[in-house]
Amino acid sequence: LAAAASQFASFPGPPTDATAKEFLERFPLPVIFSALKSSFEVPRLESSLVSCLERIFKTSYGVSLLPQSMPYAQAGLRSNSPLTRQLACNAIAQLLENVQAIVIYPSVIASLADGDANVATAAAEAVKNLAKSSRGLELIFPELAMNSSSLVRIRVLAVAVALFGISDAAAAAVYHSSLLSMFEEELNNKSDILATLNALEVLYELAASQNGAKYLLTTSMLQRLTAMIGNSATDSIMRSRAMMISARLLSSVKHVIQAFDANLTESTELEVALDALGQLGMVARGAELLLCPTARHIVEATFCNQGRNIQLAGAHALASISGEKRTELNDQAEACLRNLIYSAAENSSKRSPSGLFWSLLQQEPEIRLAAYRLIVGLVVRPWCLWEVCSKQEIINLVTDESTKEGMEFRHSCCVAISNALMASNYKNDATFSEVAEKLQAAVRRGPYLAREEPKPIVVAEERF
Structure with missing residues (x-):
């Protein structure tokens, strides 16, 4: 057996089914596995047998014998010899959905802890192969790991x-x-x-x-x-x-954004998607990734009348991307943002971004609050500042809105416009001098529109 195994293992080229069958007819598998148990008695017998079996199991005939060899493989996993344990793992790795291989799967997992690196590597390959089957996935990595x-x-x-x-x-x-x-x-x-x-x-x-x-x-x-x-x-x-x-x-966030971009079609998903994109747009890098080109969905949702909830979610998302609470974006993202809003204006009846902003501000309180957030984020940009300050209706609203809903948001918007105007090249422009005075007066009055300090009708001495 030792001489025949050594000769078979060293034969040049891959073995054929015929040669594998001829060898096993002379030395059946039970004989070989029995010899492996006492291989220490014969020098180099174990290495010859292991090499021989590895070559046999790579043939179609050898693979057909693997299911009936599983009991021997399970015993091999408990062998004292690293070569035998490695052979057992390699044999099991070739069976994907064999029931017997699945049964001994925990023993293969345990072999990941083997002190011999080659055995552990073979066990890892067996686990990966077994995980390709549905039953193998059910047993993946028990608590012993x-x-x-x-x-x-x-x-x-x-x-x-x-x-x-x-x-x-x-x-x-x-x-x-x-x-x-x-x-x-x-x-x-x-x-x-x-x-x-x-x-x-x-x-x-x-x-x-x-x-x-x-x-x-x-x-x-x-x-x-x-x-x-x-x-x-x-x-x-x-x-x-x-x-x-x-x-x-x-x-990988970029791939996620691309997935959003390709699937923002269903109205039932659009509102949730807009909220999610708004969360991502709160950070500068997220906003920059969104603006080319996924943000077009957000701009369309904000200004194209796709329904109240869609418009509200879109306005809040666009406000987050615009930077209500952070600094400006890189040049490419800024250009995309400007182009998206001007394109939306050109394709609408409003014809200008200021018209789009005013249309939002004329709607119900919740959308108007989202519009305030949007203007706060955009107005630091000169093009948006000019649009806002040139629209008298917007200035009148943010400086003297009569409704009580969202007075803090209105005042924050007023402060943002005033600060942007004072920090811009327009502050000395005669065209906007009246606007600047009106904004500063509203800022001083605070969010609750206090007109003047109240005076008592009767002075203190006359009351007593």
């Missing part, structure tokens, strides 16, 4: 990263197994910097896959990475890796 050593957990996480790239179903199964929480545990491991670095490396690979980034963004991982970056006491290598992972996650 959660309670293993740091090295084993890193190996499990590395396999999980590979599973994210297999299919959407595999990615969802890994996510719902709560396996991603193991990343957080490793990042919290203050006593083992090497384990934390290994976790960051695996996390970096996960963030590179579309499914991985998608699911990571639903967790608190980005906030955890941000805290790591901002903590000066954290090791510089870990901080730099956290920066790279965060960059990969944020770059």
Whole structure:
């Protein structure tokens, strides 16, 4: 047997079904597996048998024999020999939906903890293959993986990263197994910097896959990475890796925006989508990504009369993107914003942005409040300042609105226009001098339109 196995293993070229069948007719599998148990008695017998079986199992005939070999494979996983354990893992990896392979799946998972790196690698390949089947996904990563050593957990996480790239179903199964929480545990491991670095490396690979980034963004991982970056006491290598992972996650936001752009058609989804895009637009980078070209949906929703709720959500989203609470955007985004609003005006009966703003301000209180927010965000731009100040009806409304709803919003809008005008080149323009005085007077009066200090009808001495 030793001589025949050595000759078969060293034969040049891949074996054929005929040669594999001829060898196994001479030495059946039970004989070979029995010899493996006592291979230590014959020098080099184990390595010859393992090499021989690996070649046999790569033939079609050998693969057909794998199902009946599963009991031997399960026994092989418990062998004292790393070569035999590795052979067992490799054999199991070739079976995808075989019932017997599924039964011994937990034993394969346990082999991820093997002290021999080759056995652990073979076990990882077996897990990835078994995860391609629906039944394998049901059993993915039992609790024993959660309670293993740091090295084993890193190996499990590395396999999980590979599973994210297999299919959407595999990615969802890994996510719902709560396996991603193991990343957080490793990042919290203050006593083992090497384990934390290994976790960051695996996390970096996960963030590179579309499914991985998608699911990571639903967790608190980005906030955890941000805290790591901002903590000066954290090791510089870990901080730099956290920066790279965060960059990969944020770059995937662009794909999310493209998905929004391609699917903003259903009115039932549009209102929710507008709210979500408004949240993203609150930060400058998010607004810049939105403005080319997804923001056109928001501008259309705001000014094209698609319904009350759609218009309200659109106006608030556009206000967030315009920068009600932050500084201006980059030049490209600013140009896109200006062009979108002027294009909307040209395609409407209002013919100008000031006409669009005034149409919003004439509507019900909730939409009028959203319009105030929008003007606050836009008016720092010279083109919008000119549009607003040249529309006398807008100035009259923000300086002397008679309704009580939203007086604070109205006053904030008035203050924003006044501040923008005083900081602009228009402040010395005679055309806007009256407007400037009117705005400043309204700012001094405050949000509740106090006309003048009240005086008692009877002086204090005459009352007594």
